[in-house]
Amino acid sequence: MNTEDQQDRIDEYLRGNLADREAFERTLDANPQLNEEMKTTRLALDAVTLREEQELKERLRKLEAGMVNESPQAGAKVIPLRHNRRAGWLTTVAAAALVLFVAGYFLFRPAPGASGQLALSEFEPYPNIAYSITKGAGNAADQRATAYAAYENGDYATAEREFVALNTTDPVDRFYFGQTLLAQEKYAPARDIFLDLATATDFNLTQESAYYLAFANIGLGQTTEAREEITRIAGNTDHPMNREARQLLENL
């Protein structure tokens, strides 16, 4: 093998394109000179990678600096997103109240179906990754901001009212509207929403919607249908809700 061929094979090996990797590895073990070339090539390619990643990182840092330095537009309205002490305290109080409410609900209501309890205990509203800042573009933007702000604060009744008033067909808004309903155990209307979203053709939360559809069905006591769907999701490791489905299945 001449030097060029040797280098080509090393390149292909390191780029993961060499067909017979095991044979090449045996040759490497038997040939110290080739092994040395391999090590140096690996370092050289690491140098290329590190240098280029530094460049890309710098490019993104500049974008970040631009975003940070960008002054807010006139009338911009920013929904507070960071935890602060007061918010943390309020959240604690709200959480405690919720726990008391849930405990009281289970203690004093007529014996509920096991599926309803399970649905309630397992539900965690999907994090708001859809909407953070509104630029004060008018009533619709304000209403959307209010809906999402209430959602983030765990005030699902207000969020529901705002989403209803918004009367939007935007699938993302409807997804979060559905979450507010699930959070309030309004399983029937939630099921209708997630049924639409789970079968939408151009929406990137269809898989998540399928999970929440099954969840709503559990809440409605239709556990057979729900179990089938949850089992399907739990069996698909590529599904974004796979982990949640596996956990839920354990308790079904």
Added chain:
Amino acid sequence: MHTQSEDHALFESIKNGRYELIDELYLGHRNAFVTYAQRQLYATEEDAADCFQDAVIAFYKNIVSGRLQVLTCSIRTYLFSIGKRLVYRRNHQRQRELPTDHEAGVNPADELDWSLIDRFEQEHDRTRLITAMDKLGKVCREILTLYYYHHYPIESITQSLDLPSDGATRIRKMRCLKELKKLVKET
């Protein structure tokens, strides 16, 4: 939020070598990730943004290296899972949180190439290699970067850098690599 078809169009464009589209990835998902990381992972804004930059780069690298050939979830889901792991790692380094079972289970970030991250945590080693690369001529740097990092075929490099022929590009690439190997040995 991008739709599925927008995600696929973006994914295919990146696959076809349009590395500048990482700007779009960053701007499109940065705010949502930072919000999420602050609220759910207790990251500072600075750490969250920094980790998200690395997530975008790792995502890009997975695409061009062929490690990620088909999108099985939305780009946002993919970026979030890589970014989340990077934040856990950062939190652990800062002792904000113990390492975690959050990383258990199958995850799009499993396709992430951690080897380079692990091997070059020492700043000194990184600097040494980057310095070697800086000592190369500009054209050499560009050829090696386009070929080995961005996985451009030789024909595209010839066109991009206005080199005389594919054969000439191939020979040049060989010489540049030889030179770089010499430099990394010396430094």
